[in-house]
Amino acid sequence: MTENTKNMQEEIANLVEKWKGKEGNLIMILHELQNYYGYIPRPAALELSRALETPLARIYEVITFYNFFKLSPPGKHTIALCMGTACYLKGAPVLLNEIKNLLNVEEGQTTKDGLFQLDVVRCLGCCGLAPVIKIDEKVYGKVQKSQVMGILSEYGNHNQEG
Amino acid sequence: MIKARINNIPVEVEEGVSILDAAKKAQIKIPTLCKHPDLPPGAGCGLCIVRIKGTPKMLRACSTPLEEGMEITTHDPEIVSVRRTVLELILSNHPNDCLQCGRNNNCELQSLVADFGIREESFQKFLPDVPKDDSTRTIVLDPQKCIRCGRCVKVCQEMQNVWALSFLERGFCTRISPAGDIKLADSPCIRCGQCSNHCPTGAIVELDETAKVWELLQDQGKHCVVQIAPAVRVAIGEAFGYPIGTNLTKKLYALLRRLGFKAVFDTNFGADVTIMEEGSEFIQRFAHKKGPLPLITSCCPGWVDFMEKFHPDMIDHFSSCKSPHEIVGVLSKTYYAQKKNIDPKDIAVVSIMPCTAKKNEIIRCEEMYASGCQDVDVALTTRELARMIKQAGIDFVNLPDEEPDHMLGDYTGAGVIFGATGGVMEAAIRTAYFLLNGKNLDKLELTQIRGLEGVKVAEIPINGKNVRVAVAHGLNHVEYVLNKVREAEKNNQEPPYHFIEVMACLGGCVGGGGQPYGVTDELREKRAAGVYQDDKEKEKRCSHENPFVQQLYKDFLGSPLGDKSEHLLHTHYQARKVYAK
Numbered sequence: 001m002t003e004n005t006k007n008m009q010e011e012i013a014n015l016v017e018k019w020k021g022k023e024g025n026l027i028m029i030l031h032e033l034q035n036y037y038g039y040i041p042r043p044a045a046l047e048l049s050r051a052l053e054t055p056l057a058r059i060y061e062v063i064t065f066y067n068f069f070k071l072s073p074p075g076k077h078t079i080a081l082c083m084g085t086a087c088y089l090k091g092a093p094v095l096l097n098e099i100k101n102l103l104n105v106e107e108g109q110t111t112k113d114g115l116f117q118l119d120v121v122r123c124l125g126c127c128g129l130a131p132v133i134k135i136d137e138k139v140y141g142k143v144q145k146s147q148v149m150g151i152l153s154e155y156g157n158h159n160q161e162g
Numbered sequence: 163m164i165k166a167r168i169n170n171i172p173v174e175v176e177e178g179v180s181i182l183d184a185a186k187k188a189q190i191k192i193p194t195l196c197k198h199p200d201l202p203p204g205a206g207c208g209l210c211i212v213r214i215k216g217t218p219k220m221l222r223a224c225s226t227p228l229e230e231g232m233e234i235t236t237h238d239p240e241i242v243s244v245r246r247t248v249l250e251l252i253l254s255n256h257p258n259d260c261l262q263c264g265r266n267n268n269c270e271l272q273s274l275v276a277d278f279g280i281r282e283e284s285f286q287k288f289l290p291d292v293p294k295d296d297s298t299r300t301i302v303l304d305p306q307k308c309i310r311c312g313r314c315v316k317v318c319q320e321m322q323n324v325w326a327l328s329f330l331e332r333g334f335c336t337r338i339s340p341a342g343d344i345k346l347a348d349s350p351c352i353r354c355g356q357c358s359n360h361c362p363t364g365a366i367v368e369l370d371e372t373a374k375v376w377e378l379l380q381d382q383g384k385h386c387v388v389q390i391a392p393a394v395r396v397a398i399g400e401a402f403g404y405p406i407g408t409n410l411t412k413k414l415y416a417l418l419r420r421l422g423f424k425a426v427f428d429t430n431f432g433a434d435v436t437i438m439e440e441g442s443e444f445i446q447r448f449a450h451k452k453g454p455l456p457l458i459t460s461c462c463p464g465w466v467d468f469m470e471k472f473h474p475d476m477i478d479h480f481s482s483c484k485s486p487h488e489i490v491g492v493l494s495k496t497y498y499a500q501k502k503n504i505d506p507k508d509i510a511v512v513s514i515m516p517c518t519a520k521k522n523e524i525i526r527c528e529e530m531y532a533s534g535c536q537d538v539d540v541a542l543t544t545r546e547l548a549r550m551i552k553q554a555g556i557d558f559v560n561l562p563d564e565e566p567d568h569m570l571g572d573y574t575g576a577g578v579i580f581g582a583t584g585g586v587m588e589a590a591i592r593t594a595y596f597l598l599n600g601k602n603l604d605k606l607e608l609t610q611i612r613g614l615e616g617v618k619v620a621e622i623p624i625n626g627k628n629v630r631v632a633v634a635h636g637l638n639h640v641e642y643v644l645n646k647v648r649e650a651e652k653n654n655q656e657p658p659y660h661f662i663e664v665m666a667c668l669g670g671c672v673g674g675g676g677q678p679y680g681v682t683d684e685l686r687e688k689r690a691a692g693v694y695q696d697d698k699e700k701e702k703r704c705s706h707e708n709p710f711v712q713q714l715y716k717d718f719l720g721s722p723l724g725d726k727s728e729h730l731l732h733t734h735y736q737a738r739k740v741y742a743k
Contacts, residue, residue, distance in 0.1 A: 056740075057328035060330060
């Protein structure tokens with residue numbers, strides 16, 4: 001057993017102990033795991049299944065049901081593209097396609113080089129700026145398709161093949 | 163009792179009965195694609211909507227219990243029109259390849275679409291891009307054909323407690339898959355095939371290996387022999403219009419000869435041999451204290467797989483005896499080969515089984531090659547055989563009766579009852595009693611362990627001692643029995659049972675995953691009745707009385723549990739990972 005898996009086992013045992021017998025504990029534990037790892041690694045899900053005596057299938061049903069949970073490591077930068085009503089009408093789908101094409105990535109996924117993660121969200125609360133893209137904590141308003149490449153390049157050189 | 167009116171017909175049912183089931187009592191059939199009699203309602207498909215007076219909404223009949231005084235309309239033009247739209251919406255996510263589908267002509271969706279006379283596509287097609295999965299080499303998962311009714315998931319999780327299948331994601335993206343989109347073969351799947359038996363469409367079907375058998379039969383260098391399992395004979399008739407449970411053993415012998423098999427054997431003979439070995443194993447443990455009690459039966463490959471994955475602490479309790487068809491397989495390539503002077507390499511053994519897991523059992527470990535080559539070459543399900551019969555153009559219904567090839571074909575009543583839950587135990591007790599008492603039980607029928615109760619227990623007095631037995635079928639009933647054993651072991655107490663029989667499928671093999679579609683408890687009972695009737699009519703009803711089994715031991719094997727028997731007829735078990743990935 002490597003040091004890492006031992007740590008994971010201990011970490012999960014602690015979480016299970018903390019949430020023992022409480023209703024909805026699976027979701028709460030998954031929240032804590034995602035906070036810790038940034039996503040739910042499969043070894044952690046397997047270990048949780050054992051410790052919580054809950055079938056792995058049930059755990060994955062929950063993980064994949066909620067948009068919030070991730071099954072792959074987050075990218076260095078998170079792109080949140082708004083698809084709320086206003087942004088949608090102002091051309092968000094065009095921006096989404098542009099980002100997908102430029103980064104070769106699907107919604108909810110991370111680029112192969114780990115630089116970007118693409119999330120689609122509903123309303124960031126600044127509809128006046130529609131369409132809106134938020135990268136990490138920075139908000140870009142009234143974005144046009146032609147600006148997308150420039151915005152992305154602020155965050156380093158994305159290797160499309162990598 | 164609840165009284166109400168459905169389509170103005172008065173009905174009276176017990177409290178809690180759904181409108182769907184109540185309507186059946188009034189000879190009304192409400193369509194559904196998700197509700198199955200084995201399973202709790204899921205309200206998944208939306209076809210069973212009905213109108214209840216005083217409620218503006220249409221409610222689902224499967225999940226709405228009948229209430230006192232309800233006035234229900236199940237069919238009117240608007241309801242029919244809504245149902246049609248629901249079907250059209252389902253079709254908008256369903257491929258149109260019915261002609262090449264494993265369920266062509268036998269599909270619940272196809273039948274309903276035909277009944278509703280849907281002739282054109284009303285909605286734009288949206289087919290998710292999800293790949294097929296045939297990694298188990300027993301069942302084929304085609305998620306694109308899935309209508310998300312949820313039957314397979316409920317079967318896998320609730321009935322079988324296996325949890326290989328789940329619904330991942332939601333909405334449009336919902337799909338049936340093992341956790342984390344791994345291959346089914348890397349999941350806990352035990353290949354019982356119950357998902358395929360409950361699926362209303364072709365989303366899960368058995369891996370069709372009929373072409374392999376046709377090839378073997380055509381190969382002039384091959385001496386093809388065949389065997390049929392106990393539960394096949396009472397179910398195959400359903401594909402040819404026979405009443406459920408009709409025993410067609412002798413027609414099957416004739417049929418298989420006409421298909422071109424050189425020798426027609428019977429798995430029931432193998433069952434008789436299993437009893438000689440397993441019965442002796444039981445006596446070793448029970449009377450001579452050699453080995454732990456309880457002894458647990460191991461002829462069900464789904465159960466063996468389940469035990470190796472989920473309950474490996476029970477390995478020492480398992481009978482090491484192979485399953486009946488593996489025994490007939492290995493004996494075909496040794497005993498029969500020697501007697502007939504045929505090179506075992508030139509013999510091909512085909513097993514006709516009610517079971518998809520048997521397709522995997524034939525390669526599960528090195529002991530399945532005890533003859534020096536693979537003991538059973540192909541395992542076909544009942545459904546595959548039905549197709550072969552039709553392809554061959556044989557008028558099955560009018561075939562004359564024939565006898566099997568006796569060497570590995572004659573069986574006793576004990577052999578045939580292997581097909582029903584409790585049957586292996588009953589057969590084993592008949593012979594164990596004889597071996598310990600030197601005479602047969604006064605009453606051979608052990609009715610306490612027959613029937614569809616999930617866990618059945620009995621005490622049978624043998625030689626002044628009570629033998630405590632337990633029988634479980636449907637894997638969600640197993641844990642209760644095993645936990646009792648564990649509890650007694652932990653507390654250093656007498657084992658709660660001396661002998662346990664487990665079958666993965668509800669009803670035992672008659673309800674197997676490879677049997678004809680449409681299984682219900684009524685069907686399981688009728689198929690089982692066919693098996694018990696065969697037993698009743700047999701002159702010899704105990705495995706030790708089978709003259710061909712006696713001859714086998716005299717001429718070839720020596721004695722039960724002897725060196726040769728151990729080598730050819732026994733196997734071993736090992737703990738396996740629940741998830742390979």
